[in-house]
Amino acid sequence: DTVVIGGSGAGHAVPEALIAAVGRRFLAEGMPRDLTSLHPVGLGDRGELGLSHWAHEGMLKRVVCGTLVDSPKVEAMAAANTVEAYTLPQGALSQLMREMAAGRPGLVTHVGLHTLVDPRHGGGRQSARATEDLVELVTLAGREWLFYKPFRIDVAFIRGTTADEDGNITMEHEAIFGEMLSMAQAARRAGALVVAQVKRVASRGALPPKQVKIPGMLVDLVVVVPDQPQ
Numbered sequence: 001d002t003v004v005i006g007g008s009g010a011g012h013a014v015p016e017a018l019i020a021a022v023g024r025r026f027l028a029e030g031m032p033r034d035l036t037s038l039h040p041v042g043l044g045d046r047g048e049l050g051l052s053h054w055a056h057e058g059m060l061k062r063v064v065c066g067t068l069v070d071s072p073k074v075e076a077m078a079a080a081n082t083v084e085a086y087t088l089p090q091g092a093l094s095q096l097m098r099e100m101a102a103g104r105p106g107l108v109t110h111v112g113l114h115t116l117v118d119p120r121h122g123g124g125r126q127s128a129r130a131t132e133d134l135v136e137l138v139t140l141a142g143r144e145w146l147f148y149k150p151f152r153i154d155v156a157f158i159r160g161t162t163a164d165e166d167g168n169i170t171m172e173h174e175a176i177f178g179e180m181l182s183m184a185q186a187a188r189r190a191g192a193l194v195v196a197q198v199k200r201v202a203s204r205g206a207l208p209p210k211q212v213k214i215p216g217m218l219v220d221l222v223v224v225v226p227d228q229p230q
Helices: 016-029 050-054 072-079 090-102 180-189
Strands: 002-005 035-039 060-065 084-087 107-109 135-140 143-148 155-159 162-164 193-198 200-202 212-214 221-224
Touching: 002 180, 016 050, 016 193, 035 050, 050 060, 050 072, 060 072, 072 084, 090 107, 090 143, 090 180, 155 180, 162 193, 180 193, 180 212, 200 221
Parallel strands: 002 035, 002 155, 035 060, 060 084, 155 193, 162 200, 193 221
Antiparallel strands: 107 143, 135 143
């Protein structure tokens, strides 16, 4: 499965409890296996948090993100060639979430041309196992562009502050909104499961509509974490 995850670093709207729970399940049951983790920003505290929870042989097959430095255990797996690792521009991945949400074929941009993201210079690969071309060089209107291909999402992990009984999500205590909405939209378009971590639950109709960042129609499951760090 491909899991798209919102948030940034160790403390900016990261659904830490969800990531950690999946890691514990793998250690206990040996599953899920061969996951692809997709997140525009690095996830972790440069130690034990974030994607480091998934740094186990057999659990993580591929990681596609803006940086690996926040998850040193996964970074070590990339260096040891035990995981398919790609780093692509954070902004390009962010915009790609919106393209996927809209059902468009992918993202065309000049960002990354003539850098390590350019397929002529490695295509963002950070391990020898990473053999698939996630970025393609194209020519449009007489110019060179990079085409970032979309992903098929199976699960989305997002985070907010409050959920009401219908699954509407607000983010009044979150440091960033990030790509949470477009991730949920892209997941819904793909028929994927959307899981939202929140701090608390409110009664139906209690949330001011203009504060809702993710409508309940996009949310399948809500996980309440009362001590969620803000």
